[in-house]
Amino acid sequence: MAFLKISDLNLFMDGFEGSNHVLRGINLSIEQSEIWGIVGETGSGKSMTALSVCQLVPCPPGRFTNGSILLEGQDLMATSEAEMHKMRGSRIGMIFQDPTTYLNPAFRIGTQLIDVALSAARNNPSIFGEEQVRGYRNRRRMAKKISIEMLDKVGIPDAAKRCHDYPHQFSGGQKQRILIAMALIGQPKLLIADEPTTALDVSVQAQVLSLIWSIKQERDLTVLLISHNLGVVAQLCSHVAVMLEGEIVEQGSIEEIFDNPAHEYTRRLLDALPSGNRRERLETAAAERLASDA
Amino acid sequence: MLIYILKRIIMIIPVLIGLSLLLFVISRLLPGDPVGLAAGPRATLEQIEALRVEFGLDKSLPVQYFNYIAGLLSGDWGASLITRRPVLDDLRIYLPATLELVVFSMTLSVIIGVPLGILSAVRPGGRLDVVVRIASLASLSMPRFFLGLMLQLFFAMLLAWFPLGGRFPFIVFPPPNVTGFMTIDSLVAGDIQAFGLSLKHLALPSIAMALSPMATILQLTRASTIETLNQDYVKTARAMGLSQRLILFKYVLKNSLSATLTMTALFVGWALSGTVLVETIFDWPGIGLYATHSVISQDFMPILGVSIVIGLIFIIINLIADLLYGMLNPKVQYK
Numbered sequence: 320m321a322f323l324k325i326s327d328l329n330l331f332m333d334g335f336e337g338s339n340h341v342l343r344g345i346n347l348s349i350e351q352s353e354i355w356g357i358v359g360e361t362g363s364g365k366s367m368t369a370l371s372v373c374q375l376v377p378c379p380p381g382r383f384t385n386g387s388i389l390l391e392g393q394d395l396m397a398t399s400e401a402e403m404h405k406m407r408g409s410r411i412g413m414i415f416q417d418p419t420t421y422l423n424p425a426f427r428i429g430t431q432l433i434d435v436a437l438s439a440a441r442n443n444p445s446i447f448g449e450e451q452v453r454g455y456r457n458r459r460r461m462a463k464k465i466s467i468e469m470l471d472k473v474g475i476p477d478a479a480k481r482c483h484d485y486p487h488q489f490s491g492g493q494k495q496r497i498l499i500a501m502a503l504i505g506q507p508k509l510l511i512a513d514e515p516t517t518a519l520d521v522s523v524q525a526q527v528l529s530l531i532w533s534i535k536q537e538r539d540l541t542v543l544l545i546s547h548n549l550g551v552v553a554q555l556c557s558h559v560a561v562m563l564e565g566e567i568v569e570q571g572s573i574e575e576i577f578d579n580p581a582h583e584y585t586r587r588l589l590d591a592l593p594s595g596n597r598r599e600r601l602e603t604a605a606a607e608r609l610a611s612d613a
Numbered sequence: 614m615l616i617y618i619l620k621r622i623i624m625i626i627p628v629l630i631g632l633s634l635l636l637f638v639i640s641r642l643l644p645g646d647p648v649g650l651a652a653g654p655r656a657t658l659e660q661i662e663a664l665r666v667e668f669g670l671d672k673s674l675p676v677q678y679f680n681y682i683a684g685l686l687s688g689d690w691g692a693s694l695i696t697r698r699p700v701l702d703d704l705r706i707y708l709p710a711t712l713e714l715v716v717f718s719m720t721l722s723v724i725i726g727v728p729l730g731i732l733s734a735v736r737p738g739g740r741l742d743v744v745v746r747i748a749s750l751a752s753l754s755m756p757r758f759f760l761g762l763m764l765q766l767f768f769a770m771l772l773a774w775f776p777l778g779g780r781f782p783f784i785v786f787p788p789p790n791v792t793g794f795m796t797i798d799s800l801v802a803g804d805i806q807a808f809g810l811s812l813k814h815l816a817l818p819s820i821a822m823a824l825s826p827m828a829t830i831l832q833l834t835r836a837s838t839i840e841t842l843n844q845d846y847v848k849t850a851r852a853m854g855l856s857q858r859l860i861l862f863k864y865v866l867k868n869s870l871s872a873t874l875t876m877t878a879l880f881v882g883w884a885l886s887g888t889v890l891v892e893t894i895f896d897w898p899g900i901g902l903y904a905t906h907s908v909i910s911q912d913f914m915p916i917l918g919v920s921i922v923i924g925l926i927f928i929i930i931n932l933i934a935d936l937l938y939g940m941l942n943p944k945v946q947y948k
Contacts, residue, residue: 404856407852420844421846422849423850423864434863438853485943487943
């Protein structure tokens with residue numbers, strides 16, 4: 320059984336000027352521990368696919384006509400909002416494109432992380448460790464402890480002190496690291512990264528990708544990476560799906576798609592990619608990082 | 614922060630000088646002779662002149678203004694031409710009554726307006742939203758004096774749930790004066806019956822004063838909450854599995870309160886000056902009623918005193934609102 324299986328997913332967006340067919344029969348099957356990339360131009364339906372998995376598409380105006388999304392055999396389309404709410408953060412983690420706007424500017428990052436940890440612990444108490452934590456004060460203390468550990472893990476220096484800082488006191492790359500920490504604090508098995516590096520400069524992009532790679536290795540995560548950049552996908556993913564106008568036009572392993580692109584659009588995307596294989600370097604860097612962490 | 618507060622307090626001085634000058638000139642330019650009115654219809658010209666000298670009104674306007682400012686600073690706010698009572702003594706009696714009414718009505722506006730605004734923003738066009746918007750539109754379009762009269766008619770005269778007017782029954786001993794706030798003084802004295810009576814007297818005038826600001830605060834909170842709900846960080850909160858209640862009443866509320874805070878601060882000034890109507894209708898012994906009596910008798914010292922007090926409170930409330938911005942928006946820096 321596939322870890323995540325999307326079958327014949329169709330999504331319409333209703334508006335004043337009529338209905339827009341946003342996702343046209345999406346089929347995708349992802350095994351556990353795989354890193355899948357979805358590439359395509361703006362408006363091709365990449366983010367909508369990701370949001371559909373999280374069941375975060377606003378309905379209305381969104382309208383699913385048919386299809387199913389199975390996560391470990393559970394149909395997310397048939398799951399109630401209350402149940403989905405429990406799954407977000409604790410089974411599915413999600414990070415977004417622009418770290419500058421996806422953190423609440425009015426709250427300290429410590430507060431935001433602690434709330435996410437407390438919420439995730441309600442559905443998955445094991446994130447606090449083996450022992451059962453009783454009482455709100457103890458749970459909060461524990462949530463703060465794992466928040467600091469998580470910040471430390473994603474590479475925020477002096478995490479205990481920086482917990483008290485507001486988002487505007489961090490750089491763009493640090494904010495994305497904080498969002499990654501937030502998405503992973505509930506120990507989800509699936510991480511959806513919706514263009515996590517688009518708003519970052521090139522050197523920070525590499526650091527963030529390296530971080531996702533190393534955490535994936537450490538936690539045996541399944542990752543769905545959305546990007547419009549085939550280069551980024553090539554660095555990180557084992558498989559890729561190419562989307563165009565709401566359809567997946569081609570999918571397969573990175574090697575298959577890179578070596579024998581079947582669709583004209585994929586070929587055009589590959590032509591736009593700078594030459595050279597940086598994936599090996601990235602894997603080496605991630606391995607070095609894991610070794611140094613250990 | 615401390616330097617900023619000090620700067621703002623120093624800034625109050627020129628504002629107050631400007632305000633007092635403006636009010637002083639306007640009060641002196643008004644047609645009519647308040648001294649003649651105060652002296653009575655049978656007073657001789659000599660007697661009127663003697664009264665004018667007694668109140669220092671025979672001097673030139675700049676000298677009168679200078680004397681008035683010197684008096685303000687030394688605690689002599691002048692005296693009423695009619696009652697001869699010092700204005701400051703009258704304000705000490707009437708101001709707490711007005712402040713109690715304003716605080717009560719503004720609290721009512723905020724604690725009902727803000728949560729309703731947030732809840733109606735969750736589903737714009739939903740059942741709750743439609744009901745709340747119609748109710749708020751009705752409250753906004755109803756004049757306060759008419760609303761006050763209707764409240765008296767239904768709840769005081771027909772249903773007899775609340776008293777028609779006044780601040781406390783004449784036949785019951787009021788609690789000892791500590792703060793001037795009847796509700797707080799009742800609680801300080803441990804007199805629950807007096808507390809209940811003062812709340813009953815506060816109810817109708819507070820509702821009459823609260824409905825319009827409540828409707829505006831509600832609409833404003835609704836609009837800013839709808840805007841905040843579309844922000845990316847709310848999407849993050851949802852994706853991280855935070856509960857709807859936590860998202861709305863913690864993460865969204867703090868971000869959407871800035872506009873409401875500004876409006877509430879402005880409404881305090883509006884409510885203070887708007888007490889004239891409500892206090893007259895409900896016979897509430899506050900500065901509004903005091904100002905009304907003074908205007909009728911062209912007694913300009915109490916009018917000046919009331920206006921300056923309202924101006925001062927308005928400035929202080931806006932300073933507090935500015936300081937609260939820092940709590941809502943950590944990017945705000947006080948320099």
